[in-house]
Structures are given as C-alpha cells and as structure tokens.
Amino acid sequence: MANITIEQVKHVAHLARLALTDEEAEQLTKDLAAIIQYAEQLNELDTENIEPTTHVIDMKNVMRKDEPKEWITQEEALKNAPDHKDGLFRVPAILE
C-alpha cells in the first residue's frame, strides 16, 4: 500500500468533519502511515476463504413488535441543545 499523503489526510479529515491545523495534519500523516504500515501485517494471512465476523455471538435476528411508545418529550429533547428556537434545534446557515 502506498504511503499516506497529507492531501489524503486532509480529505479524510473533511469526511470525518474535523478541522485540522497544518501541524496536526502533518503529525496525523506520520501517525496514520505508521499505524497503517503496522496493519499491513494482516496481509501475511491468506483469508480468501474466510468469512468475516460481523457479530461474534451465534445469534439470529430477533424481531420485536413495532409499537409506538412514550419516550421523551419535545421539551426534554431540546433541553441539552446548545441553541434552539420555537421547538426546533437552531444551527448556523446551511445555504449561503
């Protein structure tokens, strides 16, 4: 696998919704390269015919009834919000 570039790191930061300073981007480029290089050792293993484990316990989907239930009120849902107005979460402008 190719080395990690600073451009890649900046792209991934955008995907992850993180704003990095230039120093942070440089440091993360080094850190990720080292970690990914370490992870490359997994390629020593032939896993062609191995099923991936997505759930470690032998269990089938269990369905429950889909019923409405009292949970939280609108007032409660808003009480920890940094900003709200007229019963809604308020955020900065989405469109210019």
Add this chain to the structure above:
Amino acid sequence: MPLFDHTIKELEEKIHNKEISVQDLVDASFNRIREVDGEIHAFLTLNEENARQKAKELDESEEKSGKLFGMPLGLKDNIVTKGLRTTCASQILDNFHDPLYDATVVQKLQNENGITIGKLNMDEFAMGSTNENSSYTPVRNPWNTDHVPGGSSGGSAAAVAAGEVLFSLGSDTGGSIRQPAAFCGVVGMKPTYGRVSRFGLVAFASSLDQIGPITRTVEDNARVLEVISGLDPMDATSVNLDVPKFTDALTGDVKGLKIGVPKEYLGEGVDPEVKESVMQALKVYESLGATWEEVSIPHAKYAVAAYYLLSSSEASANLARFDGVRYGVRTKNADNMIDMFKKSRSEGFGEEVKRRIMLGTFALSSGYYDAYYKKAQKVRTLIKNDFEKIFENYDVIIGPTTPTTAYKVGEKINDPLLMYVNDITTIPVNLAGAPAITVPCGFSENGLPIGLQIIGKHFDESTVYRTAHAFEQATDYHTKRPQLGGANK
C-alpha cells in the same frame, strides 16, 4: 477495619443486625473521597445530595430488600445517568449536565437499591490504556501515584482500590476493565459479548464493547454481574439466555479443571516478574487439583492490528453523533453549518480521539474498505476460531492480564503504536467475544500489583468465577491495600 474491606454479603449482615446504617456506608464513601481523591482524581462528578437522600430513605424503610441494598458504587463516565452529568471525560460533553435517561445497567443497580456515589474518570471516550487521555486531570495509581492506573476504566479501578466505593462499573472494548483492574490490584470482569445490555453506554466500538463490574473480591463481582446481566429489549445485541446465579459457582473446587496456557502470552515482551507470578499461580492451581498445558493462539500476533482497524472504524461512525446540534459543546465561531460541525468536533475532541476517528474514516473510505475493515473482520474470524479450538479441550485459558505492571506517568503517551502493542494479552478476548476476569496474583519488587487473566467459553462466566475464586481463596493478594492518605482507615 475499614467498611469497604468487607464483602457485600458481610455488609448486608451488618445492616440487617443494625451494626451499621446505609448512611454510615455513604459517609464512609464521601469521607474517603475527601481524604484521597485529591491524590488519585478518580471522580469527575459526585452525586452527593441524591446519594445521601437515598441512604436516608433506605435507612427509614421497613423493607430492607435488594441484592445491593445500600451499597455505594461508582460508574464510569461513559454510562449515561439521568440528570447526572455524563462527560466520557471529553470536552465535547463538558456541559452535558442533564442526560434524559438511565442506562439499563443503572436502572438494574437502582432496582436492587445500590447507591450511585458519582461518575468516574476515564480515557476520553474509552480510548486509551493509561488515563492520560482524559481531558480532565488524569487518574493516578493508588499504589504509587507516579504511575498510571491503566485505562480506559482507570477511575473505576482506582476508586475501588483506594476504598472510595465498594464497587464500580467499567466498560471493556480491548481490555479497558481488565488492564486497569490488574494495574490497581482489584478484580475486573469483562462478561461475554451480549451478556450485559449496553443501552446507555456511550458507544465506542459496538461489535466489541461490553460493560462489567470492578470489585475487591470475586464474590462481590459475581453478585454485581448477576444484577446487571440479562436480555434488554433496548439492546438488540443483548442475548436471551437465563442469567445463572454466578455466586453459586464459587465452590472453591477446581479438581480436574483443565487449563490451557497460551505460549504467546508468556513470550517476548512479558516482564519476568509478571511471568513468574503467573507460573506461581499455575502451581497453586496444581495444588488444588487442576491441570495445565501449554496451548497456542496462532493468530494472536495479528490481534492488535485487526483490533485497531475494527475499533477505530466503528468509533468513527459512532462518534459522528457529536456534532454540536442536539447536546454537547458547540464552537463559538462558525460561519456555516459544516464549519460549525468541524470546529465543534475539533475543539471538543482530544488528540487520541481525533487520531482514531481519522484512522477509522480512512479504513472505511472508498477504495480501502475491503483492504482494511473487511480484512480485519476476516482475521477476527481466525482469532475466534483459535479460541474455539482451545476450548474443545480446555475449560479455561489462563495467562497474565498485562505484559507489565503499571507504566510510569508519561512513559508511553508519545508513541501510540507502542502503547497499542501492550494490549496484546487483552485484545484477542474481545475479538473472540469471550468472558474474562482479572484477579490479583502478586506484586512486583517495586510494589505494583500483577493480575492473572482467566478466560472462559462464551456465556460460561460461572466457570471463570469458580476458577478465579478458588485462586483468590488460596492466596492473600486480594487482602493487600495501597497506602494512600496516611492510614487506610
């Protein structure tokens, strides 16, 4: 003798005989916190008013019922508590003073009349092995405050070791209950994946996370797990199995028990003192009529790499919810919404959390998913198979909980990779979904605790407890106490 040197059962009797009141227990807890928490920083938030009120109510009540009646407990701060601040030791949740509900485990503890004393410090979002990733003052090890308590449930382990609470809950994704419990000389259990509901546990890596108890004795641990286990309609990964009475398994009898000892757990990188303590422990088991043989987990060396890909990928998705919209801290200077997301997250998350979100986002990004995430899931299968194969012939697997004793503060923090590799003994167990406990099995020459790890088959916590208890009863390591704040009264 300090009250918290007694087991839950003994304290229950003392309450029943009116030798002590619940208020005495709660006083003991807050007094001890006042006395020593300035040295170890285990608590982030105290629940003093409510705890004292509850103690008074219990003392006045006619019916003294509940498996944890009046017992003071602490909760890792990634376990959500209604109306009680829950921060995950992160600045992004610094203002989260009023959570809307209790985690299922908290409800269960309350149903049995346990008393929540406060919320315990941790590595931010449970990412770390030293507590140095807490965004508040990091926890120090009660046995020697120049050393770390381990992580990520460092506060949960240190608070129990220091006698601030009788027991605590932690969470374990790659060793975060067992490693700090070993470093602090207490008993820590990671139950089988699915045994305990995770509803209300702030998710780190959902295919690995599991809540479990930290206590001073195996008996107390078994009792607390009985309380918190079981199917929960609010957690689709909790399993529909009867919860055994784990305390009934504590017979002291391990005659004929077959123990497998993985050679990978006693090889390179394992401190000679740790190895010696484990070998001594195996002799104890021999003297009790158990037998042991060397076994192998051939894919153990790949566990750390697979774990960091899987856990970071899942974390990058789970931590997307922290966006400064519905709760938590929002940046003060944003021009538009995307900018607000980015700045709130960047200001709110610490360095290690950002590193793992970046690694996870990279591993899941287009073109890399198969090479990293899926590959790691396949390697996980190989590791799970390694364990299953051993368990065809052995009842439990035993080895050290950690390769070394507690690190010095500052010793490891600067090299993430070096830090990750030290989790080699705990991580494979999470990948396999198996239950595992750590019990004290010795001390290093400089007086730091060493932990013995006992791993069991899926949903066979009973055998794990029986094995741990037999060792505990045959030794006296669990009776040793750290010297903090002068006399440990």
